[in-house]
Structures are given as C-alpha cells and as structure tokens.
Amino acid sequence: MLLCFVLGTCVGRGCEDSRDEVVEGVAEVVEEQLPEIKEKDKDNEKAFTGKPNKIVYLNRKREFNDMNDTHLAAAKLIGIKPLAKREGIPDASRPLYLICGNMGFWGPEPYIVDRLTHSSPYLVKDALDLLCEIGENFKDSLRNKHLPEYRMVVTSVLRTDADVKSLSKRNVNASERSVHCYGTTFDISYKRFVKVDKNSADARDVDLIAVLAEVLRDLKKNGKCYVKYEVKQACFHITARKRK
Secondary structure (H helix, E strand, C coil): HHHHHHCEEECCCCCCHHHHHHHCCHHHHHHHHCCCCCCCHHHHHHCCCCCCCCCCCCCHHHHCCCCCCHHHHHHHHHHHCCCCHHHHHHHCCCCCEEECCCCCCCCCEEEHHHHCCCCHHHHCHHHHHHHHHHHHHHHHHHHCCCCCEEEEEEEEEECCHHHHHHCCCCCCCCCCCCHHCCCEEEEEEEEEEEEECCCCCCHHHHHHHHHHHHHHHHHHHHHHHHHEEEECCCEEEEECCCCC
C-alpha cells in the first residue's frame, strides 16, 4: 500500500502537476501491449495445476447492494467539491492523486487503469489507499489459492460535471448526483482481467470474479468501503469510507 501511495502524484492546490497529466486516447488494455516481466516474485512461480484451493462463490447481487445515497453520504465526508470541468483538477478543494503513470499499459501498480473516455485517473488519498489495498489483496488471494497472477482493470474514476453530462446521454447510471464526482469512487471490471505471465495457464473467469468478490466482501465488512454490483456496466462500483 505504501508503494502505491508514493506512486500517487498530488495535484492539489500548490502542487506543480498540471491538468495536462489527464491523458486520453491511449491504447486499449491488451496482453500484447504488456512488456515482459523482468523480475518475478518467487511465490508466483508455482505452476497453476488447474485445481485451486477452496473458493467461495458469493451471491454478488445480495452481497454488494449498497445504494447510491449510501455511497454519496460517504463521498461527501472525504471527497472534493464536484468540479465543473477537468481544468479545475489542479485547484480541487482537497488534494487529488494520479493513480497511474500511463493508462492502458502495464505499470508498477497492482491494477491496470483502462483507457478512460469519461473520467480522469485521480482519487483522494483514502480512495487511492483503498484501491491499492484491493489490488494487493487480490494478488495475494490468487497466490494463496494457487491461481496464476492477474491484474484487475479499473474502468472509471473521477468525473466532472461535464463528464457526467456527456456520459448521461448513453448511461442512465451517470446521474447528476454521480458519486464519481467526489474523487472517492472507482469502478473495477468483473469481466476483464489481465494475466501477468502470458506463458502461465489460464484461470477461469468465474474463479477470478469470485476471488475479487471475496476481497471486496472482507474490506466492506471491515468498514473500509461501500460496494454496488453493477450488472449493466459489468463492474463493482466502490466508494471509500472515512478511515477510523
């Protein structure tokens, strides 16, 4: 988690980073674009036998049903004041942190950020810490269950009012009260995962989803986040809660 926080680049008031860091149009997340990994964790070198350790298959609709009002109340406690346009990111009411160095490509983070068209890759500190914790826990859980290593894919992050207006034309969930406007909320796909070692055996999608769901359930039970299972958007909609 510490590594992820260090990687986050502050763009709050007084910081030197500018809105030019909000990039668009980078390539899609595909395995062919991932460079070879020069150093591998020895614990991850065990071959996948096709028989993972016990996995719990949760009822995701029942387990992750926190509604928008619940997410919104949590977001207002720790988030920024919603921004009209992306040009306002450097002057946000609270510091925002860049969550990746290059969208759509492999990086040091325990996740990959998709090519974002209607949001920008920034979060407040509590949300960035949560995202890193989810990524690290997912990685550890895969290893403990003797599954090959994969990275989860983040599909939506910070939205401005202009982003919401544009997105609402095709997505009914992008309401005027979008929790994404507070820098506290992000979406993680449950249909897309990127394999770290292309030479390892493939894991079943159903197992990868189940492992990620277990990670989110545990963090939710520990009071670290709210989670909504979004069927139409094929993602887990996650909002960080105020750290105790």
